[in-house]
Amino acid sequence: MARYYSFFMVLAVSLFAFPGTLPAKDMVLKKPPASLDKLYPPQSKEPQFIQQMHKMSGSFGGVFVNMKEGDWENAEKKAQAFVEAYEETSKMVPEWKDYFDLKAVKEFAAAVPSRDPAKIGKASGPVGKTCGKCHGEQTVAVWTRYHWPKVDQIKMVDPVTDKELTYGKFMHEISGTFKGVTVNFGEGQYDRSSKALRDFKKRYMELKSTCSKCHTNDAVKEFFVGQPIAEAFDNLARELTAAKPNPGNFWKNVGTIGKLGCKQCHLTHRSYAIIQETWEEE
Ligand code: HEC
Ligand code: HEC
Ligand code: HEC
Numbered sequence: 001m002a003r004y005y006s007f008f009m010v011l012a013v014s015l016f017a018f019p020g021t022l023p024a025k026d027m028v029l030k031k032p033p034a035s036l037d038k039l040y041p042p043q044s045k046e047p048q049f050i051q052q053m054h055k056m057s058g059s060f061g062g063v064f065v066n067m068k069e070g071d072w073e074n075a076e077k078k079a080q081a082f083v084e085a086y087e088e089t090s091k092m093v094p095e096w097k098d099y100f101d102l103k104a105v106k107e108f109a110a111a112v113p114s115r116d117p118a119k120i121g122k123a124s125g126p127v128g129k130t131c132g133k134c135h136g137e138q139t140v141a142v143w144t145r146y147h148w149p150k151v152d153q154i155k156m157v158d159p160v161t162d163k164e165l166t167y168g169k170f171m172h173e174i175s176g177t178f179k180g181v182t183v184n185f186g187e188g189q190y191d192r193s194s195k196a197l198r199d200f201k202k203r204y205m206e207l208k209s210t211c212s213k214c215h216t217n218d219a220v221k222e223f224f225v226g227q228p229i230a231e232a233f234d235n236l237a238r239e240l241t242a243a244k245p246n247p248g249n250f251w252k253n254v255g256t257i258g259k260l261g262c263k264q265c266h267l268t269h270r271s272y273a274i275i276q277e278t279w280e281e282e
Contacts, residue, residue, distance in 0.1 A: 027136075027137070028137070029140060029141050029144075029275060030141060031141065031145065031279040032138065032141050032142055032145050032146075033093060033094075033095035033096065035092075035093050035094060035095060036049065036093050036142070036145075036146075039052075039092060039093070040146040041146075047146070048092075049092065049093075049142075052085070052088065052089050052092065053089075055085040055088075055089075056082065056085045056086055056089055056131075059078045059079075059081040059082035059085050060078075060082045060086075060124075060127070062074070062075075062078035062081075062082075063075050063078045063079050063082065063112060063120070063124075064124075066078060067112075067117060067120060072112075072113075072115050075112055076112050076113055079108070079109040079112040080109065082105070082108075082109065083105055083106060083109045086100065086102070086105045086127075087102060087105075090102065096134065096138075099130055099133060099134040100130060101126060101127070101130050104123075104126040104127050104130065105127055107123050107126075108120070108123040108124050108126075108127050110123075111123035141275075143272075144272050144275045144276060145276075145279075148272040148276070149213070149214045150273075150276055151167040151168070151269075151273050152166060152167065152168070152276075152277075152280075153213075154166075154167045154210055154213050155167075156169075156170040156206065156210070157206075158170065158173060158203065158206075159202040159203060159206050160173075160177075160199045160202055160203060167210075170203070170206075173203055174200070174203045174204055174207075177196050177199045177200040177203055178200055178257075178262075180192070180193070180195075180196030180199070180200070181193050181196045181197045181200050181236070181254070182254060184196060185240075185245070185247075185250055190240050190245055193240055194237070194240040194241065197233075197236055197237060197240060201233045201237075204225075204229075204233075204257070204261070205225065205230075205233075207224075207225055208221060208225045211225070223264070223265075223268075224260070224261050224264060224265040224268075225261070228256060228260055229256070229257060229260060229261050232253040232254075232256040232257050232260075232261075233253075233257070235249065235253045236250065236253045236254070239253070
């Protein structure tokens with residue numbers, strides 16, 4: 001389905017601005033430039049780009065810590081270290097060089113020896129804006145590319161057919177059997193609905209085996225595949241074998257699986273997969 005998305009996704013971000021202030025902006029989620037790959041695992045052993053951020057943030061913030069303490073000697077040292085770190089960072093990702101404003105940073109560093117907090121604060125404004133602009137525009141893209149594991153590395157074995165499937169294909173199988181349950185129920189074909197339910201449950205619960213591909217903590221399995229879902233499956237099975245199945249109970253339990261299972265898991269995990277897939281197709 002991702003192929004229907006355009007090259008980059010345009011997310012409308014309403015800024016809920018007060019009247020007369022900022023207009024609503026669009027956010028463009030572009031795949032980060034290839035040169036950033038060198039600064040993140042697996043290409044680089046350490047996440048160098050993040051380390052560089054800490055270097056800048058420690059020296060920039062250090063100026064203000066020292067300023068508040070009246071430790072001007074250290075404030076000036078930190079300002080110098082900040083100029084160096086900022087300049088270094090500006091060369092790391094050529095495609096992003098325009099985010100940096102070396103002039104503003106030098107003016108800031110030059111203001112520190114004045115020992116005038118108002119002047120220093122004012123000179124820091126344009127510098128802080130360069131940090132904020134890049135963070136606002138690039139953080140989600142960087143998280144999606146370097147921090148969110150890819151589902152397409154997960155192979156599923158369908159417990160119904162024993163076939164190996166990609167994660168996405170497996171989702172389609174799950175979705176198909178779920179419909180087998182609900183469509184047949186709507187037609188009063190309880191035997192078929194019952195049979196589909198057995199396959200649906202097997203497939204759905206097979207998802208439990210995938211959590212550990214990305215999570216080291218078993219407690220996450222209380223969500224999406226936990227007790228309330230298992231109970232909903234049991235309730236559905238009971239309803240379908242009853243002499244006269246109760247539609248109210250049936251649809252209530254279908255709703256539990258749909259909301260606490262499919263929907264909440266999608267809200268947590270799927271946005272990233274959709275963005276990654278969109279970038280892969282380019
Ligand atoms: C050219 C883009 C860019 C500029 C300019 C930039 N940053 Fe960042 N920064 C990022 C991105 C992208 C991340 C997210 C990195 C990640 O999570 O892998 C980040 C993350 C951070 C973090 C969090 C690190 C962590 O451990 O998650 C800090 C702190 C930070 N930046 C400080 C700064 C400061 C201070 C400035 C300005 C002096 C600045 N950044 C300027 C792109 C930028
Ligand atoms: C492709 C990797 C991947 C798979 C597979 C996966 N998750 Fe996650 N999940 C993540 C990431 C990444 C996060 C974000 C926070 C983190 O790293 O834990 C997350 C967050 C969560 C959260 C939010 C709370 C938290 O610990 O961060 C829950 C709950 C969760 N996942 C449950 C599950 C369950 C249950 C399964 C298996 C049925 C599962 N996940 C499978 C990658 C995955
Ligand atoms: C453990 C989390 C989780 C649960 C539970 C879950 N899904 Fe998914 N689903 C995903 C993820 C992650 C993707 C993205 C897969 C991809 O892009 O390859 C996805 C994708 C899909 C897709 C699109 C597949 C594609 O690639 O086009 C469908 C359809 C789907 N899910 C249906 C369902 C239904 C129906 C349920 C409930 C009966 C369900 N899912 C339960 C995580 C989950």
